[in-house]
């Protein structure tokens with residue numbers, strides 16, 4: 001017989017388990033000081049963990065447009081889009097995005113996590129098959145789970161594995177097959193081959209869904225991501241990373257947009273984003289195509305740091321982008337390195353399971369166009385000193 005005294009025991013048990021395995025997470029208040037400086041517990045630290053790759057979160061144009069939109073439309077959207085939350089500014093921003101991306105249509109969602117969680121179950125039914133890159137983001141994994149259909153992971157970026165799964169399953173009685181992948185992998189900083197994935201999807205009549213969160217603003221022509229003109233069925237991207245704001249979008253055909261407006265509960269039953277956020281997105285979309293100098297600086301910063309870390313003997317995996325994992329494998333060692341970097345004024349967060357597979361703990365470094373060479377040199381010197389003393 002259950003008693004009232006033990007009904008919360010699972011909480012303590014789970015937290016203890018995580019503590020013992022060095023997997024416990026903590027929230028820490030941070031005050032941003034600039035694009036790359038933050039204050040933590042009264043100390044100024046250099047931030048190498050943010051996704052604000054182009055420094056847009058502090059850009060005056062975004063702040064000004066937020067103010068303008070709030071003054072004109074108010075603080076909140078007042079309802080979901082289908083009730084009365086589709087302000088004209090929202091449709092104008094979607095139009096702007098669709099034009100920039102060269103797609104028929106765009107649709108804004110409230111966050112990237114929410115979008116993945118609700119779009120996948122809208123597209124798949126219980127009789128569908130999902131083929132999912134094994135390193136996909138948690139939101140894609142959980143979105144796929146909610147479909148309650150068969151999900152088969154394929155080896156990370158392994159087109160041969162994906163092709164064999166497609167060949168094995170294409171004639172079976174599935175309602176449809178969905179391939180889901182990220183374009184730039186959030187914890188690894190490597191890229192999927194969208195053209196090859198698209199060709200496979202076409203060959204086997206599958207849908208291709210691409211999460212372009214970390215490419216949006218940074219990669220592809222004019223920073224508009226990696227899926228342009230690639231024939232993908234649906235691109236999902238976020239405004240929360242290089243766009244410096246919040247929220248998410250899909251770009252797809254007009255029919256797909258209409259389908260989601262009608263069949264996607266996370267769109268239908270959630271209040272629309274506040275006008276101030278729509279304002280920041282509007283301003284970010286105006287800026288991004290013009291930021292090629294910042295994108296080149298970002299890429300140069302990343303190339304420089306990656307080469308230096310590799311020269312020191314660190315494993316940076318398959319990273320080619322602004323996200324650089326420094327693989328430390330062991331959770332305790334990763335925490336120790338992160339804490340030591342912090343003592344030396346660097347915010348470089350330890351990433352541990354379940355965010356990454358067991359034995360794959362790492363420091364995830366993310367660069368900004370605003371990092372100076374001197375700041376990067378400072379980081380490299382610290383990694384050199386750590387390696388000398390710990391031989392990691």
Ligand SMILES: Cc1ncc(COP(=O)(O)O)c(C=O)c1O
Pocket residue numbers: 111112113114116137139182186211213214238239240246247248
């Ligand atoms: C690949 C990927 N998809 C989706 C998300 C979720 O986006 P958001 O932070 O806008 O909810 C993230 C954010 O961490 C991500 O890295």
